[in-house]
Amino acid sequence: MAEVYLKSNRYGKQEVKFLKKLVDKHDPKKQEVIEYTVLILLTGEFTESYTKEDNASVVPTDTQKNTVYLLAKLHDFSQPEVFAAIVANHFTSLERFAHVSGAHCEVTQHRWSKMTMSTGERHAHSFYRDGEELRTAVCDSTRKGALKVQSGIKNLLVLKSTGSAFYGFFKDEWTTLPEVQDRIFSTSVDCSYSWAAFASLENVKSYSATFGKAFDGARQTTFDIFARDFSCSVQATMYKMCSQIISQFSGVAEVEYVLPNKHYFECNMEPFGIKNSGPDATIYLPQAWPAGRIQACVARKAQAKL
CATH class of the missing domain: 3.10.270.10 (Urate Oxidase;)
Structure with missing residues (x-):
């Protein structure tokens, strides 16, 4: 058998989807929605999971999915760039992820626009899918960079x-x-x-x-x-x-x-x-x-x- 080595690797969770409701603090009937699709990819000390069947360092992709939902709930944000940074920073700043050297997070925002009524006013909390155009954001974070x-x-x-x-x-x-x-x-x-x-x-x-x-x-x-x-x-x-x-x-x-x-x-x-x-x-x-x-x-x- 030829001599080989693991040249590079990264892994994560794709197609993590959620919708978040943003409620006006002064008038709860006034609301906005943001719908995201998220991709996470981690790099770090994962070599032995590939070469020695040792999963001790592997952060399960299911945990990564749960992390997206929880960070979306616990943090205030309205821009996909900010949420991408929140997710990437989470995996490169906490001590329990010391073996994670880098995190790549992509966020795709789907377009929802408020309905316009016959009076010309935009409805406070009713929306329509405004085409297939997407807004995107990517954040790359490293532990020291x-x-x-x-x-x-x-x-x-x-x-x-x-x-x-x-x-x-x-x-x-x-x-x-x-x-x-x-x-x-x-x-x-x-x-x-x-x-x-x-x-x-x-x-x-x-x-x-x-x-x-x-x-x-x-x-x-x-x-x-x-x-x-x-x-x-x-x-x-x-x-x-x-x-x-x-x-x-x-x-x-x-x-x-x-x-x-x-x-x-x-x-x-x-x-x-x-x-x-x-x-x-x-x-x-x-x-x-x-x-x-x-x-x-x-x-x-x-x-x-x-």
Whole structure:
């Protein structure tokens, strides 16, 4: 048998789901809800559980699940970044977890919005699932190091029916793609932005309001630039988005966008004697695969310090 060694390992619990009700202290009928899906991964002195069938150091994944529920009950929070930090810090700060050297926690927030009544008022405690867009947060914590936090947006499906072109690209003998001066631009936005390192959990908590403003700001920046900017390429558009978010929020160290193409191509109606191309195009056919995938990470030259 070949000589081997355990190069790396980590383990945890995924798809831990809960909904928390936030009740207004002055008017109990005024409520908000947050629904999270949580992933935890631990690293540390777990080698012998793999190599010697010794589970003495293993924190059961069921215990990790229970920990998520209990921390959600015992702590006040309204931002996924704060809860991710609470969970990660729990496993890297308590003495009973001395053998745990690092914790990785991902929190996905599902979108619930309040119902608007016929009077124009938002109902105090009734909600609807507002699309498949997700808000994300990640925290990595080590026993002696700082907390690293990343925020994000996923599954934000956007489309504009004009105001986008693609021309002047590299061509060789295998190129068949025609240049276009006007096209449909659609993508599913995956945006993540990393914060300068936080020294402590309390430091993360102090940024609670900023996390909310940054999420709203990143989302609005995505809309503004996507809609208003004439796009010469997905690459140019995402670079402008990244740069704007970094300029808006001093604590953000870098921003990454992943924008896969959601293609819509003109339907060929020439066999029927009908023009449906160029300026006459109004009917388009969606094509799922293959699809372009464009991504970029833009960083602040002088790192922000919290």
